[in-house]
């Protein structure tokens with residue numbers, strides 16, 4: 211379990227969302243621009259291809275001491291010795307993950323409705339993903355669009371680190387941090403840009419203003 215969560219700019223990446231550059235280039239440039247945590251989220255690849263990408267990405271991130279989180283897939287996360295895993299309500303439960311991965315360092319769990327906060331699964335997580343803060347075409351199978359009020363409400367109910375995800379960009383980062391998020395997570399705001407380093411730098415500046 212992580213004792214602290216010093217991360218503020220979290221890149222959630224897949225090969226298909228990287229429009230202009232190879233995903234490994236995007237990850238490296240984003241880290242140079244200020245990303246301090248990266249999640250590999252491959253939804254449309256075979257297990258074998260996911261595993262290969264995870265090894266490749268870990269090799270890049272290790273050079274910069276940036277931790278790797280794997281989306282959904284416990285076996286892949288363990289095989290690549292990732293820093294952690296992120297799961298949601300339709301995935302393997304956090305309590306089950308803890309039982310099966312003894313030296314897991316960081317477990318992220320998506321919060322999709324307010325009742326979930328008062329569950330053992332949420333309490334087992336190291337950070338909570340506010341999912342989504344704003345609706346986004348990148349993930350359409352969502353339940354609650356939390357908005358700024360939702361962040362404030364969740365902030366008042368838990369001391370866990372809160373990661374804001376869903377249509378996060380340089381226009382809304384400042385207010386989302388002010389509302390109580392500790393970290394922002396992005397796909398398109400970095401992966402769809404021609405210059406991932408500049409995109410990350412601009413997001414970082416907004417975080418630091420708050």
Ligand SMILES: Cc1ncc(COP(=O)(O)OP(=O)(O)O)c(N)n1
Pocket residue numbers: 220222249251281282296297298299300301318319320339340341349373375395
């Ligand atoms: C940081 C972060 N927050 C939320 C999510 C969404 O996870 P989940 O609800 O399991 O949905 P999928 O990503 O699996 O489609 C996330 N991946 N990362």
Ligand SMILES: Cc1ncsc1CCOP(=O)(O)O
Pocket residue numbers: 222341342346347348349375376377378395396397398399
């Ligand atoms: C993975 C995920 N979980 C909640 S919203 C989302 C997608 C965020 O993508 P974008 O940053 O492009 O809106």
Ligand SMILES: [Mg+2]
Pocket residue numbers: 281282296297298301
């Ligand atoms: Mg999931």
